[in-house]
Amino acid sequence: MWWFLAALGGGSLALAGRYFWDRRAAQRGDAEELEQIRKLADEDVTLLGEELRRLDTQVEGHPLDPDARADYQVALDAYEAAQRAATRIRAADGISSVTDTLATGRYAIVCVQARMRGEPVPERRVPCFFNPQHGPSTTDIVWTQPKVGTRTVPACAQDAARIGEGDQPKVRYVKCGSREIPYWEAGAAVTPYGQGYFAATAGMNFIPFAGFEPNTGRSFGWGHLEGPTGHDLGDEG
Template sequence: MWWFLAALGGGGLALAGRYLWDRRAATQGDAEELEQIKKLADEDVTLLGEELARLDGRVTGRELDTDTRVDYQLALDSYEVAQRAVRGIRKPEAISAVTDALATGRYAIVCVQARVAGEPVPERRVPCFFNPQHGPSTTDVVWTQPKVGTRTVPACAQDAARVRAGDEPEVRYVQYGSRRVPYWEAGAAVAPYGEGYFTVGVGASYIPLAGFESQAGATGGWGDPGTHTGYDPTGHDAGFDPGGGDAGGGGGGDG
């Protein structure tokens, strides 16, 4: 009997050890995913800051009307909100606070540029599908993704021109294991990045990966197969408060 109890005790220790090992590995994996999300958010915020610096050089010395000043201030406020939201990220889903602020800031920049050039202010649309860093989309294009199929997606003017010319669009690539892949193929770890841009706030009515789920699903990505066939390109429900509020709650901080 003693040997049976000893064996049982040893088995219990082994199971406990395996449990602790799995918990440690899961915690490490969660931390790595969070760091990746933070890295993506920080890169996008940095890029917005660079765009604002270029815009500042363009408007400095000009007499701006009230609407232009309002848009310019909104762009600056959005940048600050996004910065705070990045620092407040405690879970991957909180990146939505960052992406919402970024989308608002980029649209505000486009509005300032249009007003300064004496052109009509464009309607607000969801970001460019190929790379949300490109800012608001300007049109929809029919795009064929190898091994997946043909779909209509929103694109910025430059990417739309590339696709129509038969060239490759400038896609937002991210690290996925040992490979660099389009952000929509990077699995569940990066899913909140795309969801933040396209399923909340300004993009609430647009699920960009509808139709790309076969590949996303195979890689652990995101999407809802077969249930979303279109989107509202104007993204009417912006729901962004540059003063904090919703953005700060989503980011887990003041942003």
Template sequence: MLWLLAALGCGGVVLAGRYGWDRRAARRGDAEELEQIRKLADEDVTLLGEELQRLDAHAPGQALDADGRADYQVALDAYEAAQKAVKGIRKSADITAVTDTLATGRYAIVCVHARVRGEPVPVRRVPCFFNPQHGPSTTDVVWTQPKVGTRTVPACAQDAARIRAGDEPEVRFVQFHSRRVPYWEAGTAVAPYGMGYFGAGAGASYVALSSFEGQGGGAVAGWGDPGTQSGGFDAGGMDGGWGDGGGGGDG
């Protein structure tokens, strides 16, 4: 009986040790995921700042009418708010406040460009699916992903033109474990990133996106797939096509 009690006691120590190790590993994983999603958000904020700099160079304040100046101020306010929001990220879901603000800022920049050219201000649409950094989509395109299927997704003018020409769109890639993958294939870890850009008011486009099955087995950005892995991704910027290379947005 004594040996049985001793064995049970040893087993309890082993289980307690394993539980403690698992808890520490989980905390490390959560911390790494949070750091990476902050990096993802910071990259998008930095790009918005660069767009504002280009806007200053091509559309100085004195060339704008009252509406144009108002749109410019919206973009500037969005940039400053997004900077603050990045610093306030405490959990992965907090990135939605950043992405929503960035989408507002990018749309305002598009409005400024339209006013400078004397064109009607476009209706606000959800961002480009292939890379939300490209700004608002301009149209919906039918896109076929190998081994996955065909869906209609919102695209910026440049990506829409690439697809019509038979080329690959410029996709937002992230590091997921040992692979670089499109952000929508990185599992639930980047779901808040996609939800921030596409969650509210996306209408039919959002329905199409949320049902788009990624090559990794999960829905777009991990939406609605509790079994998708969530750890180990890293913000990797945007790559041309499906390989490494330069990207670019509409402006």
């Protein structure tokens, strides 16, 4: 009997050891994901700050009308709010509020620039799918990715032109292990990054992570545009 009890006790210790090992591994994984998310937030906030400095140069010596000044203030407020929110990220989904605020700031910058040129302000659209740092998209294009399929995605004017000429878009890459991959292939860890950028705008919601397997980054489909009824507007891949 004693050997049976010893074996039972040894099995329990092994199970307990495996539990704590798995728990530590999960904690390490969570910490790495959080570090990745914070890095993405910091990079995008920094880039908005650079865009505002360029806007400062553009408006210097050009009086702004009340609407342009209001848009300018929205952009400044968004930058400051995003800075504060980035420092408070304690979980991966915390980046959603940062990216949503950044999208507001970038749209406000576009509005200021349009007003300075005497043009109507553009429609508020979701950011460029290929890289949300590019700012609001200007059009929806049909894009085919080898081994994945074809979908309609929002794109900035520059990326739309590149694709129209047969070139590759300027994609936002993130680090996954030792590899650099498009952010939409990074799986569940980066999903909140897109959720803030691609919140419902003007009755249309772009879902860039709809076709990726959580926690693996393996793709079995990809993002699509939905109308107000939830109907997929993209081609079948």
